[in-house]
Amino acid sequence: MMNLYKKDFPILNQTVHDKTLVYLDSSASNQKPEVVIQTVSQYERMHHANVHRGVYELSRRATGAFEETREAVKQFIHANSLQEIIFTSGTTAAINLVAQSYGRTHFKAGDEIIVSMMEHHSNIVPWQMIAEATGAILKVIPINLAGELDLDAYRLLLSPRTKLVAVAHVSNVLGTINPIQEITRLAHAHQAVVLVDGAQAVAHIPVDVQALDCDFYAFSSHKAYGPTGVGILYGKRALLENMPPYQGGGEMVEQVTFAKTTYNTLPYKFEAGTPNIANVIGFKAAIDYVKHIGFTRVVEHDQALLAYATEQLTTLPGIKLIGTARQKIGIISFVIENVHAHDIGTILDHEGIAVRVGNHCAMPLMQFYQEAACVRASFAIYNSIADIDALMMGLKTVQRYFN
Amino acid sequence: MMNLYKKDFPILNQTVHDKTLVYLDSSASNQKPEVVIQTVSQYERMHHANVHRGVYELSRRATGAFEETREAVKQFIHANSLQEIIFTSGTTAAINLVAQSYGRTHFKAGDEIIVSMMEHHSNIVPWQMIAEATGAILKVIPINLAGELDLDAYRLLLSPRTKLVAVAHVSNVLGTINPIQEITRLAHAHQAVVLVDGAQAVAHIPVDVQALDCDFYAFSSHKAYGPTGVGILYGKRALLENMPPYQGGGEMVEQVTFAKTTYNTLPYKFEAGTPNIANVIGFKAAIDYVKHIGFTRVVEHDQALLAYATEQLTTLPGIKLIGTARQKIGIISFVIENVHAHDIGTILDHEGIAVRVGNHCAMPLMQFYQEAACVRASFAIYNSIADIDALMMGLKTVQRYFN
Amino acid sequence: MSDLRELYQDVIIDHGRHPRNIGEMQDATHRQEGFNPLCGDKVKVYIKLHADRVENIQFEGCGCAISMASASLMTEALKEKTLAEVDILFSAYHELVTCGATSDHLGKLRVMAGLREFPLRVKCATLAWHTMKAALAESKQIVSTEESV
Amino acid sequence: MSDLRELYQDVIIDHGRHPRNIGEMQDATHRQEGFNPLCGDKVKVYIKLHADRVENIQFEGCGCAISMASASLMTEALKEKTLAEVDILFSAYHELVTCGATSDHLGKLRVMAGLREFPLRVKCATLAWHTMKAALAESKQIVSTEESV
Ligand SMILES: Cc1ncc(COP(=O)(O)O)c(C=O)c1O
Numbered sequence A, B: 001m002m003n004l005y006k007k008d009f010p011i012l013n014q015t016v017h018d019k020t021l022v023y024l025d026s027s028a029s030n031q032k033p034e035v036v037i038q039t040v041s042q043y044e045r046m047h048h049a050n051v052h053r054g055v056y057e058l059s060r061r062a063t064g065a066f067e068e069t070r071e072a073v074k075q076f077i078h079a080n081s082l083q084e085i086i087f088t089s090g091t092t093a094a095i096n097l098v099a100q101s102y103g104r105t106h107f108k109a110g111d112e113i114i115v116s117m118m119e120h121h122s123n124i125v126p127w128q129m130i131a132e133a134t135g136a137i138l139k140v141i142p143i144n145l146a147g148e149l150d151l152d153a154y155r156l157l158l159s160p161r162t163k164l165v166a167v168a169h170v171s172n173v174l175g176t177i178n179p180i181q182e183i184t185r186l187a188h189a190h191q192a193v194v195l196v197d198g199a200q201a202v203a204h205i206p207v208d209v210q211a212l213d214c215d216f217y218a219f220s221s222h223k224a225y226g227p228t229g230v231g232i233l234y235g236k237r238a239l240l241e242n243m244p245p246y247q248g249g250g251e252m253v254e255q256v257t258f259a260k261t262t263y264n265t266l267p268y269k270f271e272a273g274t275p276n277i278a279n280v281i282g283f284k285a286a287i288d289y290v291k292h293i294g295f296t297r298v299v300e301h302d303q304a305l306l307a308y309a310t311e312q313l314t315t316l317p318g319i320k321l322i323g324t325a326r327q328k329i330g331i332i333s334f335v336i337e338n339v340h341a342h343d344i345g346t347i348l349d350h351e352g353i354a355v356r357v358g359n360h361c362a363m364p365l366m367q368f369y370q371e372a373a374c375v376r377a378s379f380a381i382y383n384s385i386a387d388i389d390a391l392m393m394g395l396k397t398v399q400r401y402f403n
Numbered sequence C, D: 001m002s003d004l005r006e007l008y009q010d011v012i013i014d015h016g017r018h019p020r021n022i023g024e025m026q027d028a029t030h031r032q033e034g035f036n037p038l039c040g041d042k043v044k045v046y047i048k049l050h051a052d053r054v055e056n057i058q059f060e061g062c063g064c065a066i067s068m069a070s071a072s073l074m075t076e077a078l079k080e081k082t083l084a085e086v087d088i089l090f091s092a093y094h095e096l097v098t099c100g101a102t103s104d105h106l107g108k109l110r111v112m113a114g115l116r117e118f119p120l121r122v123k124c125a126t127l128a129w130h131t132m133k134a135a136l137a138e139s140k141q142i143v144s145t146e147e148s149v
């Protein structure tokens, strides 16, 4: 079966170690379609200027294109208003923004922040840092062996002390899709706000922040077919309005005197300094690309690859899958008996196959599974059944070396 | 006189409102040479992967190229080691990093932070924010009418209470080059550290952080012929090592457990999350481009344009230059009697000439000059005498409209 | 007439340089400050309302020719108007400067039609009007042209 | 022999699977932990020094075949060596895995020559060695392969 989209991604048309490149590390970073690459370079060749402050033509064009991305993001995640869409440098920066700005003004000693066992370091460490600064306490939602959140345990963790729940929409190791609506409903019943780490979700499943009813939603352009250095923080307007700025600088101020500085309105209050203009503009092309394919097809494709890969991999002797939730996206992590993930990664690379090995920035999760490292293959719209066949061949080579 | 470099900048080869584009707003953001644009798109088409954590070929290439930029930056500013070069999303983010990480651990109520009257908002507001959080007090170095720092007043401001001095290497409105070596020497005599905002310096004058002996140096790629969304924080290693991380997330940790997280070594401790890989790599091409021209020529060119523009502009009736320091770079700001800067900007734009008008994110400075707004023309390697002649013609048109 | 000449008509240059109805109004019933952080334009609008009629309207401020002229022309246009008429003029003016749509009510305000070719200056041309609206709504916050994205 | 086969030679696979000199050493005079955050490899090196001679050396740890084999081979190679000899071997080994330069001292360690084609794995192959060095230097910090950029 030919993949309809591979041709849109120039990077895939190459050999590595004399083998056709098979890229199975999209959860770390997506490859970019040609249209995104060209949108960025076109912008640099034709329209670049600093945004928001120029009275001349280039600046008008740059500002217009920049703000069009905001509109596209708003529609993409079904936000209610443009004021709720804040550009950051990535998911990590977006979560840190909330942890510092919301956390410093809302957490006090003894308050509780709930995260889950399956979080990425980017959704753990910012909360540890603000917990240490404020005296708040981190609580952890456990998971079952399949890699699903234990919602009963979550219910018991919630209390009047709970101030914020920070949880991944989709786990970057397990692929698990978490029941955000339910998590949010329960948190709101305790007046706690919910931050959703959407880094792994946006390229795989449709996201509707109003339906999820989450208070904050963070994600990265580079994991959704867009350029690096661009992240989005969605926040409900009423919350954002009452939060102090995170970084100070140009753009985010209204008036500056040494005696007193007043801040700009949303979303600019949170966008200090010159933004990543070219790549923000490139991100709109990525959103358009995904929209054009449509999430029906994206999901179908993802699930078909996941089903096939799961079926194939489980035939390998000594393999153990990590993450077998009922609801998951096209991420498949595993270990093989007596072979370290790192060695698997090297041998697969030699066969032209790029997978990720290690702890995937989720050490607590790996500890839960008592593995120091595992192998992760993750799929995107440009992957095909043939890629999974190549992975299987590669793993058979691995086993030849180690048996 | 033909400009040797204009041809390297594709964006300049266009008309705006049917006039040849004359771009005189490089202090807001430089245009990029074709080689930078192509380095970025080449990277996206051939080598993209997430950095530092992959065991496969693409990741090796991406990581290698990414770290080569660190080496190039180190050499560019003459830092002592790679550990001292931290990638951020811009000057603003770099200054906020120091304000929060250094400030929160070193400032207490009654301590003093010294800034100057000519600072950009990005080198004022972060200090106001940390001053408010810690009870520290902001002190301001006054300037004379020419736009030079009053060093005698600075000496009097320094005291055992002084903890940090934050000052621009070059003013973005006045063009003034400040005597950083002297500022640093005096501050160090009082055990205060010095942060230099180098945003406007790096594209115009050679920078040697060891000769300056400053403790921190911050600048942005996009003001030095590189892409947006990339900034550099240089810090002396001994200081950086004792500072807590600023943002938490992937990459900046060593080990994460819910009980205790340990942080990675320098420079990674301060680089949480996926960096702006493509644009960092593009920035190396920009540095190479400037190095190839050489600072001797860069400075000569800049000074020639400045001299000619100053001579020409002063012939206009009713003009008042803002910023006439003895040591300045190719930035020339001015007001014209009875014509508001904003109207000048619009009329010049109509003639194809892009200048910046407004307060240039330096409201306190504008208040000192008692102007709500001024016009700024700023020069780069791609500007020529002909561009200044066009500006003069444009300003004569302005005066025709308003007289 | 070139776009630029249409923007900087004599009437506008004149009102920009010699704005009418300028100065503080001691007995204003409504007053409001407005600010455009992009270019530093500031305006303060004073209104004396009698029943539902604008008995007097004045402004203070500094800014570019467009913002000063638009404020000056606004005060001339709104004097003696009822609140309902003010609303109609506000909408008509807005359409004029954004897309050049002229309507009969506009009268002398029509000189601002050139703005449609200068989208970057629409904020200058509407600051005084937004501030006036906010004054009548008795909003306490300083009006900023950056309020909406 | 393919690059890969040269890397994963039988000796390496064997030492990786059945590392020699493994286990805690109670009477060690020097001990040190090392960590490679990239892949989670951990190693703890124990040395019993007598005068300037390595009387005994052992390690504990978990990791990939390369890191376990390199630790195992290191303990074999260093036993009974003087500190001066350890230094020479350290340098020679480093050159071997980074550029394939073999020298006479290396003996069995030469099986690691395949590393030169796998720069991404050099950290695995040197973790135990750096940890050993740190143990002798009596450094207190955990050694991390990320120490130098
Ligand atoms: C002197 C100075 N400092 C700081 C900045 C902020 O730089 P950035 O917007 O790239 O963060 C600028 C740019 O406008 C500047 O001119």
Ligand SMILES: Cc1ncc(COP(=O)(O)O)c(C=O)c1O
Pocket: A027, A028, A090, A091, A092, A093, A120, A122, A123, A168, A170, A171, A172, A197, A199, A200, A220, A222, A361, B250, B272, B273, B274, B275
């Ligand atoms: C679930 C999850 N959260 C957060 C992040 C951090 O994203 P970024 O590195 O783009 O800031 C990642 C990416 O690795 C992720 O997978």
